């Protein structure tokens with residue numbers, strides 16, 4: 282007898298989505314996280330339409346969270362000083378928002394509990410092995426106990442201890458992006474908008490200021506990593522960015538940092554990553570599956586999606602057929618998210634060159650319609666590779682209303 286049908290390691294968005302999906306499908310689910318919630322996660326806290334749609338389908342209403350901040354428009358500045366104002370359509374509904382991860386992830390953990398999953402906080406997994414006869418997985422925990430399950434969803438983040446333990450970690454891998462975040466309070470009125478600054482020395486990366494309620498904002502920047510090349514001091518780059526007049530002007534004279542900077546890598550190569558281990562008994566999700574978008578570094582929607590897909594694959598395959606679970610999971614990722622990642626890679630290369638980014642800006646900013654289309658695409662209202670994957674088209678696909686009402 283195993284302890285649970287499905288164990289989930291990591292209770293971020295990927296792990297919570299897996300736990301909610303599996304518990305609602307009738308599996309017994311045990312979730313382990315080494316952190317105690319609410320916990321911070323170094324992140325821009327930006328929710329795309331894709332992420333909002335997934336939260337809605339899981340049954341989470343993020344609009345009730347204390348620091349929920351809907352976003353109506355994005356202002357995008359390019360190095361020559363031009364600024365595009367990308368208004369999202371349908372002001373009565375929310376297509377983008379920010380909410381601190383401390384609040385979002387806690388709410389997701391609460392939803393996993395309500396769905397019937399047993400969530401154990403403050404418990405780290407230290408080792409993973411196949412149970413005797415290959416029928417299940419045993420997780421060793423830092424307090425000397427263990428948990429046995431038919432399947433494990435490894436949603437244990439960028440450094441995925443489970444990936445390492447199974448010998449599936451890529452040698453010297455540091456992620457596709459490196460990003461830094463700092464919260465500010467007392468920001469000026471211009472920082473009530475959602476800002477993205479493309480700078481010559483960051484391209485295709487960018488700096489951001491994402492609004493939060495009560496004069497707060499989440500600021501930071503992300504850099505694409507070139508394998509083998511160090512990023513240099515992120516802190517020094519940050520000080521330099523903050524001193525640029527166009528950024529300082531948006532922040533305003535009273536902006537004050539709330540806490541020290543934090544930096545963290547972002548893994549974005551789902552199309553070239555092992556998604557399963559131990560013959561399909563372990564399925565990787567979220568950052569552990571390197572699932573973030575390789576053009577923007579956004580990974581919450583992708584974490585929710587892979588968590589759900591991995592859980593569904595385990596449910597559909599049943600306890601005895603882990604090979605099928607792995608094959609189903611790989612196949613659904615290959616026919617969807619891996620293609621989105623490929624398209625993002627193409628655009629990222631365009632943005633990396635000066636000519637490419639100028640041409641992109643000209644096209645995106647040409648008319649009201651192009652600005653709307655681009656804003657919806659940027660905020661993942663439809664999949665990046667949506668136009669070339671007809672098997673994902675559904676009736677009303679491009680006109681589905683945004684998930685949550687905007688409120689006052």
Ligand SMILES: Cc1cc2nc3c(=O)[nH]c(=O)nc-3n(C[C@H](O)[C@H](O)[C@H](O)COP(=O)(O)OP(=O)(O)OC[C@H]3O[C@@H](n4cnc5c(N)ncnc54)[C@H](O)[C@@H]3O)c2cc1C
Pocket residue numbers: 290291292293294295296313314315316322323324325326327328329332404405406407436437438439441442460461462501544545546547566567568569573578579580581582584
């Ligand atoms: C600076 C920065 C800005 C970003 N901005 C955005 C943004 O604005 N929008 C967006 O969509 N994405 C953004 N991302 C990406 C996003 O944060 C990640 O893609 C997302 O958090 C991945 O979720 P996850 O559930 O896979 O992993 P995580 O959220 O990292 O969760 C992993 C969990 O695993 C637990 N864990 C780890 N090891 C163990 C262990 N041994 N035992 C038990 N538990 C363990 C951890 O405690 C953690 O809770 C940003 C990332 C960075 C670094």
